[in-house]
Amino acid sequence: MIKSIFNDKNKNDKNKNDKNKADEQTHFRTCNLCEAMCGIVVKHDGEKVLSIKGDKDDPFSQGYICPKATALQDLHEDPDRLRHPIERTSDxxxxxxxDEALDKVAAGIKSVQKKYGKNAFGVYLGNPNVHNLGGMLTIKHLLGSVKTRSRFSATSIDQLPHHIISLHLFGHMLRIPVPDVNRTQHMLIIGGNPLASNGSIMTAANMRQKLKDIKARDGKVVVIDPRRTETADIASEHHFIRPATDVLLLLAMLNEIYAQGYAKKARANNRAADLAPEIERMADFAKGYSAESVASITGIAADEIKRMVKEFCEAESSVCYSRMGVSVQEFGLLSQYLVMIINIVTGRLDEIGGLMFPNPAVNVVQNTGPGYLGKRHSRVSNLPDFNGEYPVVAMADEMLEEGEGQLKGFMCVAGNPVLSTPNGEKLDKAFAELEFMVSFDYYVTETSRHANIILPPVSALERDHYDVTFNGFATHNVAKYSPVLFTKPKDAKHDWQIYLELAERLDKKAPLATKAERKLIQKLGPQFVLDQGLRRGPYYGLTLRKLKKYSHGIDLGPLKPMLPEAIKHKDQQINLNVDFYEADLARVSDVMTSYDDSQILLIGRRHVRSNNSWLHNSHRLTKGKSRCTLMLHPDTAKAHDIKDGKEVKVTSRVGVVTIVAEVTDELMPGVVSIPHGFGHGRKGVKQKIAQSNAGVSVNDLTDDTLIDKLSGNAAVNGVPVTLQAVASAEEDNETTAINDKVVA
Structure with missing residues (x-):
């Protein structure tokens, strides 16, 4: 089979590649700025980028790119980007x-650990790490050399529920099925906005067209969200839902599936295991959560819930997909579990047009451990670790709370947690009190400004790329290697070079096998590791050498049924783990009986031109009107005497921000929204464009005590806030004049 893919399907691609070799001013690669894996064509004149456009011959993206792709040039050429190590001094x-930087970093880490113990030094891994080939393949060497259990990452403010559920049900944290969006007839999207995110745990370029295609083939797209998002705008229908009540809706839907008799039609599980006893237990799992009982709290009428269930189950093929809006709330794990269960009991798992398992060329599942939950708990807040990482909401307390095990040193790798994690002001204070800190970063950011030393890697255009992570979530199987475009300067280092050289300084007594592996990678580069992954993968005969011949990538075909082989449990059976999730229903019941619908609830939002905080120094992506506004419904604005374009003071338990109001019916009443990743006005930040569009940080309002207790994941959606209109100077003067007149 693989021979036919190479010799026939990609013959034209190879011919085009040979033709393009004569033109050294054209470079093909994959954009690595988000999950979508869009193919791009970079026209350049020597070391100068002339244009970045979509690659029509890329088998995955077929010419589509979003506006972010142009930021690759902005990041590469940015005068604010660090190009050598810097040290913070009194001057x-x-x-x-x-050499001096790496020696000082190693000495700083050793000093902290010698004085306070190994675990007194913490590590945080940010989101960009998973978009970096060399970093992904070598980060284990850096982490292994630090030898600390005090590890954190962006996972626990994002996709942690997906990992835990996949571990429980399928035996591996990365065995995550994705919607077969290219062939489904009915897509139900809850708390996701794939037109802005380009997917997210569903790697799929050009989601706008894919959703339009569903409708064009007489299918249906249904969106459930507190905001009428860009995705909702093109959907067949949209339903507003009160933030963080998704768990009630999903329980009611599951109840209706059994009540209407659709669970009996389950098909996919027959190939994996006899799940009849556990599936029958799910009928009792949702018992008591009728559509009528949840309608007033969720804001969705009972008849609408019943109709949605009926249409979902009776569609020729259907899939339920949920993302950030569901994951990062108080019942994120239980809600995502219910989404998975709904797909399973209606027979949509491992079915064409349903929820299917990708089959990537580099099988990360095969080459990594399955993961684990709750082997240890954080020192202060007693939250469970996942795969050796504590939840980010525990991070600040671990630095500020005195006692044995208090964090005194820290390493931040490609992250900006002051802006991206809950209660940013508290974390900002915590970083300032550390004895030693090092950041791996391109910029002096809100977080890295606290570092003693900043180690900057090369730009994305100065390194090669292969999507080790996101091919594992792709809605169509492909493989593509992107070579280096610009040769790095002699005095610059790749991420993987920094990791390995620092690991050598920290861990001189490493086992011989580890030392040998490090030397081999230093000599041959991460391409050596990538090649080994391709050779051990599911596509016989695929090597890096062969892959390099196809500059647009190789089409490995649509998703195919993979059960029971996809299951990593020893018995190759799906384990629904009902007891673990059923225990959380008591918490749901408490919320249901004491729900306060008078609260104003805060949610985040994302824009297609933004990707957290690290693209806000791109002039192309920040031009136009400010996107950092407080969206709120006209009724909510009227009730608080708030006018469009005027400032509003927004207060939560942990903080307060002042922000300009954007009055719009995109939001349901009682809900407000602030975008993620802004707040660049802090002193010491050295990003001129970002600072000129500073905005406010929504995470100065999100609460580090508001969490999903089952997983420890941060709950940044559904944060209670209060609103107060801020009088302008003219209004203040007018009020003063009136008061003076009254007094006189």
Whole structure:
């Protein structure tokens, strides 16, 4: 089979590649700025980028790109981007050599650990790590050399529920099925906005067209969200839902599936295991949560819930997909579990047009451990770790709370948690009190400004790329290697070079096998590891050498049924783990009986031109009117005397921000929204464009005590806030004049 893919399907691609070799001013690669894996064509004149456009011959994206792709040039050319290590001194930041920087970082880490213990030094891994080939394949060497259990990452403010559920049901944290969006007839999207995110745990370029295609083939797209998002705008229908009540809706839907008799039609599980006893238990799982009982709290009428269930179950093929809006709330894990159960009991798992397992060329599931939950708990807040990482909501307390095990040193790798994690002001204070800190970063950011030393890697255009992570979530199987475009300067280092050289300094007594592996990667580069992954993958004969011949990538075909082989449990059976999730229903019941619908609830939002905080220094992506506004419904604005374009003071338990109001019926009444990733006005940040569009940080309002207790994941959607209109200077003067007149 693989021979036919190479020799026939991609013959034209190879011919085009040979033709393009004569033109050294054209470069093909995959954009690595988000999950979509869009193919791009970079026209350049030597070391100067002339244009970045979509690659029509890329088998995955077929010419589509979003506006973010142009930021690759902006990031590469940015005068604010660090190009050498810097050290913070009493006279400001000072350039130092790589040897001096790495020696000082190693000495700083060793000093903290010698004085306070190994676990007194913490590590945080940010989201960009998973978009970096060399970093992904070598980060284990850096983490292994630090030898600390105090690890954190962006996972626990994002997709952690997906990992836990996949571990429980399928035996591996990365065995995550994705919607077969290219062939489904009915897609139900809850708390997701794939037109802005380009997918997210569903790697799929050009989601706008894919959703339009569903409707064009007489299918249906249904969106459930507190905001009428860009995705909702093109959907067949949209339903507003009160933030963080998704768990009640999903329980009612599951109840209706059994009540209407659709659970008996389950098909997919027959190939994996006899799940009849556990599936029958799910009928009792949702008992008591009728459509009528949840309608007033969720804001969705009972008849509408019943109709949605009926249409979902009776469609020729259908899939239920949920993302950030569901994951990062108080019942994120239980809600995502219910989404998975709904797909399973209606027979949509491992079915064409349903929820299917990708089959990537580099099988990360095969080459990594399955993961685990709750082997240890955080020192202060007693939250469970997942795969050796504590929840990010525990991070600040671990630095601020005195006692044995208190964090005194820290390493931040490609992250900006001051802006991206709950209660950013508290974390900002915590970083300022550390004895030693190092950041791996392109910029002096809100987080890295606290570092003693910043180690900047090369730009994305100065390194090669292969999507090790996101091919594992792709809605169509492909493989593509992107070579380096610009040769890095001699005095610059790749991420993987920094990791390995620092690991050598920290761990001189490493096992011989580890030392040998490090030396081999230093000599041959991460391409050596990638090649081994391809050779051990499911596509016989695929090597890096062969892949390099196809500059647009190789089409490995649509998703195919993979049960029971996809299951990593020893018995190759799906384990629904009902007891673990059923225990959380008591918490749901408490919320249901004491629900306060008078609260104003805060949610986040994302824009297609933004990707957290790290693209806000791109002039192309920040031009136009400000996107950092407080969206609120006209009724909510009227009730609080708030006018469009005027400032509003927004207060939560942990903080307060002042922001301009954007009055719109995109939001349901009683809900307000602030976008993620802004707040660049802090002193010491050295990003001129970002600072000129500073905005406010929504995470100065999100609460580090508001969590999903079952998983420890942060709950940043559904945060209670109060609103107060801010009088302008003219209004203040007018009021003063009136008061003076009254007094006189």
């Amino acid at each position: 400001g930041w000072k350039k130092i050599s790589w």
